Amino acid sequence: MNQQPFTESTFQSYLARHKLMASRCSACGALHLPPRPLCPDCFGDDLHWTEVSGSGKLLAFTVIHIAPTAMIEAGYGRDKPYVVAVVVLDEGPGISAQLLGVDAANPQTIAVGMPLRATFVERGEGEGQRTFLAFQPAD
C-alpha cells in the first residue's frame, strides 16, 4: 500500500473507500494532507501513507449562495445555499471540504472552533461517480 504514488489520484481512490489518507515524511515526520510527493519541510522524498482520524475543528467557513457550475449541477444554488469550511485535523494539517449537518440558513449557529468529524459524499452516477470529502458536527 505504501508503494502507491503520492498523488491526488491515489488520494481520491482512498476517498472512494472512505479512507482519509495523508503522506508522512520518513525523514522529518511531517504529515501532509493533501498528500505530496516531496516534503516541503525538509525536501525529503521517502514518504508513506498514513490514515488520519478525520477528527478536527472548524477554522473558518462560509455559506455559498452564488455557486460554481459544479455545485449547481449537484443541486445547490441561490435557493439552496451550502456551507464550505476549512477544517484543522487533530493531527495538524488543514483541509477544505463541504460542511454538512449545520443550518445554512442560520450561519450564526455555526461556530468557529466547533469539533467536527469527516464523512464521505457520493455524487454522480456510473463512470461519473465520485466520492467527496465532507465534515459534520462531531456530536
Added chain:
Amino acid sequence: MAIQPKLGRSVALVGAGMSKFGAFPEKASRDLFVEAFQEMRASVSRGLDPRDIEALYIGNYSSDLFEGQGHMAPLMADWVGLTPRPAIRVEDACASSGVALRQGIIAIASGLYDVVLVGGIEKMSNLSTEKVTDALSTASDILYEIPAGFTFPGFYAAMATAYMDRFSATPEAFMQVGMKNHDNGALNPKAQFSASIADVMEGKQRRAQARGLPIPQWTDEMDFLHDNRANPMIAWPLRLFDCSPISDGAAALLLVGGELADNFCTDPVYIIGSGQASDRSMHDREELTSIGAAVLASQQAYQMAGVSPADVKVAEVHDCFTIAEIIATEDLGFFEPGEGFVAAEEGLTTRNGLRPVNTSGGLKAKGHPVGASGAAQVVEIWKQMQGLAGERQLAADVEIALTHNVGGTGQTCVVHIFERR
C-alpha cells in the same frame, strides 16, 4: 538566506493611464489597451516618442478563459504599434500587473532596458456570472479547494468568519469599507460605479416610484445594505456590495531609468520599494486573519525604501472584497491586527482620514478587471502625486504612497512604494 534586496539602478514612473473601467460589449481587450496607452502617452509631460519603448510587460490573468484568446502580449504590442519589441505576458492571478510592474522594474534596474511599458488588461464581461466564477476559481487549488465547493467570494468570506471570530468584528465594518470606496468611486470618472451607496439607494427608490411600484423605505445606507433584496448574500457574511464587480479594463505605465526621468517628465515619481512573496493554499496556512505573503512583501518593500508604514500618505490596496481591505490595512502595518475594522468604522481610511485608502474607489467601486488592477492602482498613485486626481485629490501633498496587489487567496502578493521628490 538573509537577503537585503535593493535595486541596482533607480527606476522612475514618468507616465500612467487607464481605460474607463466597466462592462463594454462593444470593445475588445485590445481597444481598451489602446485607450490606456493613449492616456499614458498624453500624461508624459515632456512627450513620449513610442519608438523609444524597448519592451512590454503585460499583466493578464486569463484572456484564454474569458475571451478564448491566448498569447496576449504580442497582440497588445501590435495594437499600440510596438512590434517587434519583446512583449511578455505576466500571470499571477489578480496580481498579474502588479507583478508585471515588478518585472519591468527589474528589467530597468538590471540595465537591460532604459524605457519599458508595463500594462494590464482583462475583459471579463463576455461570460455569465457563473462562468466568471468558474474562471476565477482556477486561481485557487482545483484539486483540493474547488471540489469542496469554494468560490472566490467564498474564500474571502471564510477569512471574514475567522476574522469576526478572532476579533469580535461584525459585518457592519465591512459595509463601512464598501460605502467609503463607493464615495471615492463616485468622484472618479474612470470608475465602473460612479455612484455612492446613497446614490444607488435613491436611484432604486426613484425607479420604483416611476414604475408606480411601492417605494422601498430604507432609513439610511446601512439599512439599505442590510436588506436581503437590495443587497443579496453572495457568500455569508459577504453580500453583493462587499464584492468587486465583473469588469473590463486596461492600464498602462511608463518606466524609465531614474537618470533619464527628467527627459520625459517635469515631476517624475520614483519607485523606491518593491516586494513580492508567495504562499500555500488557504487550508495549508497557520491562520486566516492575515495574508502572510502581504506581510512579507510589504516588509521587503519598506526595507528597500527605507520608510515605515507611518510615512505612507495614501495607499491603493487590493479590496477584491471588503474584508480584504481591512486585512490589508493590518498586513501593511497601518493598524495593529484586530484594529483594521475599528479604523474602518471610525473613518480613518476615508479621504479626509488619518490614512486614506483606495481614493480611486478601489477594486470595489472603480472595478476589478483582474489582470489590470495592479497597474490601475499605480495610475491612481500617479494622479494623486501629480495633483491630477480632480475632486478626489487629497488636500495634503503625497510624498510617499504604496500599492498592494494580491493574487488568488493570497498565494501571491506584490507591494510597491513610490516617492515624489
